[in-house]
Amino acid sequence: VVEIGTPERSVVTTCAYCGVGCTFRAEMRGEQLVRMVPYKDGKANRGHSCVKGRFAWGYAQHQDRILKPMIRKSINDAWREVEWDEAFAYTASELKRISDTYGRHALGGITSSRCTNEETFLVQKLVRAGFGNNNVDTCARVCHSPTGYGLKTTFGTSAGTQDFDSVEECDVILIIGANPTDGHPVFASRMKRRLRGQDGRPPAKLIVIDPRRTDIVRSPHIEADHHLPLRPGTNVAVLTAMAHVIVSEGLANEAFIKERCDWDEYRHWAEFVAQPRNSPESLQPVTLVDAEELRAAARLYATGGNGAIYYGLGVTEHSQGSSTVMAIANLAMATGNIGRRGVGVNPLRGQNNVQGACDMGSFPHELSGYRHVSDGDARKLFENDWGVALDPEPGLRIPNMLDAAVDGVFKALYVQGEDILQSDPNTKHVSAGLAAMECVIVHDLFLNETANYAHIFLPGSTFLEKNGTFTNAERRIQPVRKVMTPLNGLEDWEVTQRLAQAMGLGWNYAHPSEIMDEIARLTPTFAGVSFARLDEEGSLQWPVTDAAPDGSPIMHVDGFVRGKGKFVVTDYVPTDEKTGPRFPLLLTTGRILSHYNVGAQTRRTENVAWHPEDLLEIHPVDAEDRGIKSGDWVKLASRAGETTLRATVTDRVAPGVVYTTFHHAVTQANVVTTDFSDWATNCPEYKVTAVQISSSNGP
Numbered sequence: 001v002v003e004i005g006t007p008e009r010s011v012v013t014t015c016a017y018c019g020v021g022c023t024f025r026a027e028m029r030g031e032q033l034v035r036m037v038p039y040k041d042g043k044a045n046r047g048h049s050c051v052k053g054r055f056a057w058g059y060a061q062h063q064d065r066i067l068k069p070m071i072r073k074s075i076n077d078a079w080r081e082v083e084w085d086e087a088f089a090y091t092a093s094e095l096k097r098i099s100d101t102y103g104r105h106a107l108g109g110i111t112s113s114r115c116t117n118e119e120t121f122l123v124q125k126l127v128r129a130g131f132g133n134n135n136v137d138t139c140a141r142v143c144h145s146p147t148g149y150g151l152k153t154t155f156g157t158s159a160g161t162q163d164f165d166s167v168e169e170c171d172v173i174l175i176i177g178a179n180p181t182d183g184h185p186v187f188a189s190r191m192k193r194r195l196r197g198q199d200g201r202p203p204a205k206l207i208v209i210d211p212r213r214t215d216i217v218r219s220p221h222i223e224a225d226h227h228l229p230l231r232p233g234t235n236v237a238v239l240t241a242m243a244h245v246i247v248s249e250g251l252a253n254e255a256f257i258k259e260r261c262d263w264d265e266y267r268h269w270a271e272f273v274a275q276p277r278n279s280p281e282s283l284q285p286v287t288l289v290d291a292e293e294l295r296a297a298a299r300l301y302a303t304g305g306n307g308a309i310y311y312g313l314g315v316t317e318h319s320q321g322s323s324t325v326m327a328i329a330n331l332a333m334a335t336g337n338i339g340r341r342g343v344g345v346n347p348l349r350g351q352n353n354v355q356g357a358c359d360m361g362s363f364p365h366e367l368s369g370y371r372h373v374s375d376g377d378a379r380k381l382f383e384n385d386w387g388v389a390l391d392p393e394p395g396l397r398i399p400n401m402l403d404a405a406v407d408g409v410f411k412a413l414y415v416q417g418e419d420i421l422q423s424d425p426n427t428k429h430v431s432a433g434l435a436a437m438e439c440v441i442v443h444d445l446f447l448n449e450t451a452n453y454a455h456i457f458l459p460g461s462t463f464l465e466k467n468g469t470f471t472n473a474e475r476r477i478q479p480v481r482k483v484m485t486p487l488n489g490l491e492d493w494e495v496t497q498r499l500a501q502a503m504g505l506g507w508n509y510a511h512p513s514e515i516m517d518e519i520a521r522l523t524p525t526f527a528g529v530s531f532a533r534l535d536e537e538g539s540l541q542w543p544v545t546d547a548a549p550d551g552s553p554i555m556h557v558d559g560f561v562r563g564k565g566k567f568v569v570t571d572y573v574p575t576d577e578k579t580g581p582r583f584p585l586l587l588t589t590g591r592i593l594s595h596y597n598v599g600a601q602t603r604r605t606e607n608v609a610w611h612p613e614d615l616l617e618i619h620p621v622d623a624e625d626r627g628i629k630s631g632d633w634v635k636l637a638s639r640a641g642e643t644t645l646r647a648t649v650t651d652r653v654a655p656g657v658v659y660t661t662f663h664h665a666v667t668q669a670n671v672v673t674t675d676f677s678d679w680a681t682n683c684p685e686y687k688v689t690a691v692q693i694s695s696s697n698g699p
């Protein structure tokens with residue numbers, strides 16, 4: 001328990017939880033954090049915060065923190081504490097042994113969207129320049145990788161189009177697959193302000209497409225004009241039916257399309273969506289969405305003025321995740337809702353630095369700035385700067401690394417800041433992959449679930465113990481400032497640098513600002529970014545280039561980054577995950593306000609002690625059929641596995657749908673999720689699992 005004292009100093013830094021990117025004044029007494037005060041000049045939060053950023057920092061000095069490196073020969077051995085020098089020398093020798101024995105492709109690394117841009121950049125550099133391959137991935141794989149693919153394909157760059165301020169100019173807000181109240185609370189408040197009407201202006205209209213009646217559908221002074229409670233897994237069908245209405249009723253903005261998009265591709269797409277099989281009535285048996293309600297929603301989005309689409313993981317974490325992102329982009333282009341304030345396509349990024357992790361080249365096919373590794377000119381730039389030849393072939397994604405491990409050809413993994421055993425789908429498969437490796441290096445704050453399979457543990461540092469930058473959901477790069485001395489003695493970027501040095505790489509960064517200078521040198525969209533400017537201006541929204549020296553709050557203003565906007569035909573393809581007599585219900589997942597993802601931080605803070613367990617929401621009809629009441633223990637089982645939770649009987653979910661959170665290790669919700677994933681990016685299909693529910697006596 002932290003004893004509140006009088007602060008002696010304060011440091012402005014950025015929250016390490018969600019993609020809103022609130023800034024805080026961290027008030028300190030000696031090396032003790034006294035309180036986090038929302039920063040009134042924060043461009044993303046303007047003095048506001050949610051309960052996590054304000055109070056959930058107890059984990060930073062929690063007794064569970066591991067502060068000394070540890071090694072062990074086998075995962076059955078006890079850990080042995082070692083000094084940093086021995087840890088780096090041993091890790092480097094193990095990586096060399098494995099590379100010499102099995103070849104350089106037997107090694108890989110995973111970076112985290114919780115880490116700074118500078119740390120992430122160094123991990124992908126270590127893999128590319130040190131391991132000698134492109135086997136680097138990030139936890140964005142399991143959340144917003146379809147955003148990267150979908151927006152790059154249609155618009156030309158993998159990022160949301162708007163700044164948060166833009167919401168004030170919306171006339172119609174369309175939310176699909178997102179629960180901003182719980183997932184992005186501070187931005188949700190701004191959205192709600194617009195939905196209630198502000199500054200004498202009438203409130204914006206609201207369309208929500210979600211299988212669950214999320215808070216924003218009905219909250220004080222807000223009632224969604226249209227809530228489309230679709231069957232999980234049918235996003236593409238709903239969006240195609242909306243496009244059908246817009247095209248067949250002559251509501252498309254043809255002047256915009258002719259000027260800004262490829263007209264032939266539009267015509268091809270328009271012919272596809274206009275087919276009778278794509279009407280709301282034809283698709284109603286698939287989507288379970290009332291056709292008239294859907295028609296009204298489509299008309300409102302197309303004709304209601306400035307229409308902005310906000311979406312979350314309910315869009316991306318599907319076998320058609322990338323198709324759904326492109327279907328959203330199609331709708332925005334068809335209605336001319338791109339390139340000005342109040343419109344656009346806005347992915348609500350989950351973790352604090354998902355945008356940044358993707359920007360920094362932590363995908364196996366892309367260098368920083370979204371340039372494909374096969375692009376010889378881009379590669380040359382890095383090769384000249386780093387003094388090594390780079391592999392032109394894309395590397396392995398996280399699930400491919402695990403598959404290759406099970407097949408015996410992938411042997412060593414460096415995981416920085418991600419608990420893949422708890423957060424990735426089909427836990428049994430993840431553990432089989434990890435168990436098959438000879439060297440698993442976990443670089444983290446705590447001995448997490450993945451560390452059960454680790455041979456080397458490198459202690460990490462919290463956001464309070466480091467300098468660097470995070471990039472939020474509106475492409476806003478903001479400073480992260482060291483508030484206290486790292487308890488383990490090293491910032492995370494220093495750990496990666498020391499490991500690189502032990503491997504013989506001649507890295508010599510004295511400060512993360514020098515890493516940002518390198519990022520700016522090698523990444524055109526970051527060309528004008530520096531720590532000096534961030535200190536002076538508070539934040540910058542990329543692209544920051546000669547053409548946009550002050551940054552870019554809105555993208556695609558005069559033209560799309562790719563030139564002409566690209567319409568892509570996105571036919572609805574049902575998921576392979578099927579319900580049936582044994583598994584008759586569909587499970588979908590989500591977050592609650594007070595916890596964050598696998599809960600490693602929020603579960604370790606006594607300030608956020610509520611919601612002590614994950615809950616399963618079930619509709620009253622389904623509950624009655626099974627004799628289940630609120631508070632009962634139930635067994636949740638799928639083809640992949642089973643777990644036990646307490647039930648909450650509620651009509652927030654539709655009949656046939658159940659919902660759970662995934663914050664507690666004891667629940668391990670991902671033991672039930674499947675191996676199905678997005679066709680383009682392998683983002684797991686967390687949002688659709690066929691399950692059965694039955695009464696249980698408890699865990």
Ligand code: SF4
Binds near residue numbers: 051052054
């Ligand atoms: Fe942190 Fe997100 Fe909450 Fe802001 S809204 S305080 S960034 S968790």
